[in-house]
Amino acid sequence: MIKHITSSDIQRFLDGDTTTMESADMKSHLNICQQCWQEYESFTMIYEALKQEPVSNFSSQFTHQVLTRIKSSPQPARYQRSPDILMAITGVVISILVSLYFIGLHTISNSISIINGNLMKILANQPVFPDGLPSQTINPYLLTGVIILMIIILLERLVFKRKGLIYSL
């Protein structure tokens, strides 16, 4: 008894979703089987008709109307970007504040000079706390690293808006 090609296989064949071997088998079967050939022809007709454009067009005033509605809305597009940037800035500020809290600093000028001093010590390969870590502190190397990372993320988001390296990671 001849095994006919299923409708589903005919569709897979027409979609280009069959292997070379399957396609070859189907072609040779279609050459000898009238019933499957008719089924195949019917699907071919359906595929051709589905490719035809239906009548689907907006009015000639469509573009103008969309622009008018956008212009009358209160928010211009550039402000829409702000959430991302604001989140990054907020992240940096919070991490700096948390760092300052743990280092035990109270004034901004002190903070900046001490962070700067710490960075200098790190760069000069000197111990940041020669007498050991004060209480209420966390590892200064880690803190500095986190702050630098946050700044890099912020800059990256601003410079490479579409596909930043860290973003894609």
Next chain:
Amino acid sequence: MPVNMIMERFEESPLFTKLLKDIQNGNVDAFAKIIEEYKKLVAHIVFRMVTNPADREDLGQDIFIKIYQKLSTFRGESKFSTWISRIAYNTCLNHLNKKSTEMSKSYVSINRDWDISLSNDLTPLSNLERSELKCRLNQEILNLPVKYRMVITMFHLQDLSYQEISEIMDTPEGTVKSYLHRARQYLKEILEKEFQQQAV
């Protein structure tokens, strides 16, 4: 040239990048070019998903306003046309969910018609006039469930791949294939049956 290829070329052009930059810098008029380029794509989706002609124009406008507002969230991880299609599809789906009567009507209609059993002596469609077939097919597509209509439109009119359709509809690729097969099978059977009745 297929719609998909035309849009791909546009998205790879320097003009496209410049337009996105201009729009994000507040140049609303630059958005007119985006509307012109993608109007047809959005119309295909809206006209196939929404059967009420009175709703289509407003819905199309809502879709482009959403695209404008969400433009900053486009990261280039998918094609711009895929991203636009997803917004259009979801907006139409939300609209249909609000008007649940239309959704349920489509499903009732398909359940009733789906039971047609295919007899062995059906006349092939090749005996039908092509223009007649196209006309009847477009009418019958509107009787399909919304998701079936969408896969048919995206695959055959927009030349999108299974993967792109699956991204847009947030549906596994296997389900997309299944929708496509069942929708085409249904269309073939209903048209063959109709032709058979006409012949008698």
